[in-house]
Amino acid sequence: MNAARSTLPSTRITAIDTLRGFAILGVLPVNIQGFAMISATFTNPAAYGDLTGWNFWIWFFTYSLGDSKLLALFSLLFGASLLFIQQREEAGQAQRTTLHQLRRLGILFVFGMVHAYLIWPGDVLVCYALCGTLLLPALKLPPRHLVLAGLFIFAVPTIGAINLSRDMDQWDMSDWQQAQQNWMPPTEQYQNELDAYRGNWLQQQSQRVPEAFNAQTQSLPEWVLWRAAGLMLFGMALFKLGVLTGKRPVQFYRYMTLFGLGLGAPIMFLNSWLWASEQWSMEYFVRVSYLANYWLSLLIVSGYIGLTMWICQSGRFQRLTEALANVGRMALSNYLLQSIICTLIFYGHGFGLFGKVNRTGQFIVVIAVWVLLVLLSNIWLKHFRYGPLEWLWRRGSSRNIVTNHPTTVS
Numbered sequence: 001m002n003a004a005r006s007t008l009p010s011t012r013i014t015a016i017d018t019l020r021g022f023a024i025l026g027v028l029p030v031n032i033q034g035f036a037m038i039s040a041t042f043t044n045p046a047a048y049g050d051l052t053g054w055n056f057w058i059w060f061f062t063y064s065l066g067d068s069k070l071l072a073l074f075s076l077l078f079g080a081s082l083l084f085i086q087q088r089e090e091a092g093q094a095q096r097t098t099l100h101q102l103r104r105l106g107i108l109f110v111f112g113m114v115h116a117y118l119i120w121p122g123d124v125l126v127c128y129a130l131c132g133t134l135l136l137p138a139l140k141l142p143p144r145h146l147v148l149a150g151l152f153i154f155a156v157p158t159i160g161a162i163n164l165s166r167d168m169d170q171w172d173m174s175d176w177q178q179a180q181q182n183w184m185p186p187t188e189q190y191q192n193e194l195d196a197y198r199g200n201w202l203q204q205q206s207q208r209v210p211e212a213f214n215a216q217t218q219s220l221p222e223w224v225l226w227r228a229a230g231l232m233l234f235g236m237a238l239f240k241l242g243v244l245t246g247k248r249p250v251q252f253y254r255y256m257t258l259f260g261l262g263l264g265a266p267i268m269f270l271n272s273w274l275w276a277s278e279q280w281s282m283e284y285f286v287r288v289s290y291l292a293n294y295w296l297s298l299l300i301v302s303g304y305i306g307l308t309m310w311i312c313q314s315g316r317f318q319r320l321t322e323a324l325a326n327v328g329r330m331a332l333s334n335y336l337l338q339s340i341i342c343t344l345i346f347y348g349h350g351f352g353l354f355g356k357v358n359r360t361g362q363f364i365v366v367i368a369v370w371v372l373l374v375l376l377s378n379i380w381l382k383h384f385r386y387g388p389l390e391w392l393w394r395r396g397s398s399r400n401i402v403t404n405h406p407t408t409v410s
Helices: 014-036 054-065 069-091 097-119 125-140 143-170 173-183 187-198 201-240 250-277 282-314 318-329 331-346 359-383 388-397
Strands: none
Touching: 014 054, 014 069, 014 282, 014 318, 014 331, 014 359, 054 250, 054 359, 069 097, 069 125, 069 201, 069 282, 097 125, 097 201, 097 331, 097 388, 125 201, 143 201, 143 282, 173 282, 187 201, 201 282, 250 282, 282 318, 318 331, 318 359, 331 359, 331 388
16 A cells, blocks of 8 residues: 555646656657657757758757757656655655665666667766666755856866867868768768668668667767766756746746747757758867757756746646646656657667658657557546566566556556
8 A cells, every 4th residue: 555655646836747758759859850860960960861951940949959968857857756756755764765776777678678789879878877876875965066066066067078179170181081071971871770770670780770879979978977967966856946846936937938949949049050051070079069959958857847847837738737747657667668769760670761861751650659658648547556677677676566456546
């Protein structure tokens, strides 16, 4: 009975579930290009596909309002969830809470490895499991220390970006040619990627495994881990300050929205427009666009938090917030389901549309997947207390839970 009660909606923080649902759905327009096009388009949108008409505007708004922002929100909420679980267990006088957290993070790591090496190499769960493990000692820190530590850790990748920008002036001709070839790969260079992902599941492994391994051994230690860890510390601080739980006055969230979106979005729109006017050049990206997007993501995420909390407090758009909260309650299941659906659409074991759908078509797929996830989440949670992977995660990490059928509502 205690296990069943702990998952009832009344014991959850609905505002955080709503934010998490928004993040899960919002990250798909960014990730869809990783499902549908060659990996080079993650950094250089001009590396593959058309960028005119509707395709341009879809890229423009996705890059300006989504790229790095929704994943940042997801990271921030993961840090808050670590703290929430710790406080909930301490309030219930649970023993060995750290051991429980480590079990949870270990299971998440396994989910991430399966996701990265068998489904889609763009996984973030491995990163979150590692960051969460490293940051467990920080759960006791006061908000001020969490913010300062978060800023310091978050800023580390900036040093590498500044050094790269400075070193570009010293490159010789061969360095420039190699960099430009990586930035704008010729057809013969990315044809293997197209062939692999259009092939069957086993043929895809020749591309998927190296991509996942490189992401975990290069990108992860160089900047992804630092960025995620800094954001998780911010999430812990905002949770302790009551910002993520809707405990601040409505005026606070209004100002947060106006400051975050009113200032951050216009600057980001300008940055995106200038980069496009430079024909998505590598030099502009390294010297300006990367750092602008990296730091402006903090402003825009704060605006998203303020707007969501403002709406939740107002009681308006209740159907929308309830739908988002249901998606957020099944965040892990929905995150992996997105990958399963999109790889089925674009990879060879499904419809084999990899590299064949422009950005407008990709956004139509995004809308269809959004509708499907909202419907499935609402239907599932009418019959069960939490999602299938959430149940498996909980069962694996909580040895003391004894219940005959923990997923059913009645």
